[in-house]
Amino acid sequence: DGGIxxxxxxxxxxxxxxxxxSCEQNLNHDAMYWYRQDPGQGLRLIYYSQIVNDFQKxxxxxxxxxxxxxxxxxxxxxxxxxKNPTAFYLCASRTxxxxxxxxxxxxxxxxxx
Amino acid sequence: DQQVKQNSPSLSVQxxxxxxxxxxxxxxxxxxxxxxxxxxxxxxxxxxxxxxxKDKNEDGRFTVFLNKSAKHLxxxxxxxxxxxxxxxxxxxxxxxGGSQGNLIFGKGTKLSVKP
Numbered sequence: 001d002g003g004i005x006x007x008x009x010x011x012x013x014x015x016x017x018x019x020x021x022s023c024e025q026n027l028n029h030d031a032m033y034w035y036r037q038d039p040g041q042g043l044r045l046i047y048y049s050q051i052v053n054d055f056q057k058x059x060x061x062x063x064x065x066x067x068x069x070x071x072x073x074x075x076x077x078x079x080x081x082x083k084n085p086t087a088f089y090l091c092a093s094r095t096x097x098x099x100x101x102x103x104x105x106x107x108x109x110x111x112x113x
Numbered sequence: 114d115q116q117v118k119q120n121s122p123s124l125s126v127q128x129x130x131x132x133x134x135x136x137x138x139x140x141x142x143x144x145x146x147x148x149x150x151x152x153x154x155x156x157x158x159x160x161x162x163x164x165x166x167k168d169k170n171e172d173g174r175f176t177v178f179l180n181k182s183a184k185h186l187x188x189x190x191x192x193x194x195x196x197x198x199x200x201x202x203x204x205x206x207x208x209x210g211g212s213q214g215n216l217i218f219g220k221g222t223k224l225s226v227k228p
Contacts, residue, residue, distance in 0.1 A: 004156075033215070035218075040122070040220060041220060042119075042202065042221055043218040048215060058215070088154070090157070099145075099162075100145045100147070100206050100216070101159050104149075104156030104157050106155055107155065107156045109154070
């Protein structure tokens with residue numbers, strides 16, 4: 001089945017550690033996105049990538065890094081510089097034929113302990 | 114400053130009645146609007162959209178109305194069902210692309226449909 005796969009679903013991290021969240025899509029979508037959801041805050045854009053080997057900062061990029069070496073993959077690293085990393089992270093993708101509609105993965109819960 | 118606002122954090126409706134979720138925006142460059150539905154611990158799913166050349170779009174029980182002069186849109190669900198209970202996000206962007214091509218989301222409205 002085509003879709004967007006995020007892993008792991010749940011992740012615990014100790015303070016001071018980096019952690020990488022995986023996002024893979026087999027939809028052949030060009031653009032990929034990372035959002036963060038906090039209670040009462042809606043969805044905020046962390047990073048996005050329109051094409052391979054190119055990505056741009058979103059509204060809350062500090063403390064995060066990404067790479068886009070392959071069209072189907074857009075991993076997000078939450079670094080120790082991120083002050084409040086505990087959140088629900090959502091990966092999404094879009095292609096020109098979907099217009100302005102983006103499609104989301106199932107999300108990853110990150111908890112810092 | 115919030116460009117997309119959902120001023121009601123929650124809404125409770127009786128099963129079979131109409132649910133009306135509201136959304137306001139401030140950026141006059143926005144010309145495409147979407148509604149997403151989200152269950153806890155899941156990714157949002159696309160529900161319905163509307164471009165600024167229309168003032169209404171209907172899909173089954175879901176209808177979105179757009180009032181450009183008021184910079185306001187609303188999602189109507191008729192009749193409401195218990196399975197509609199979820200958080201609904203309004204989103205907007207500009208089809209002109211660039212950074213405006215990225216979706217800007219409201220904070221969501223939690224809809225509870227009671228049997």
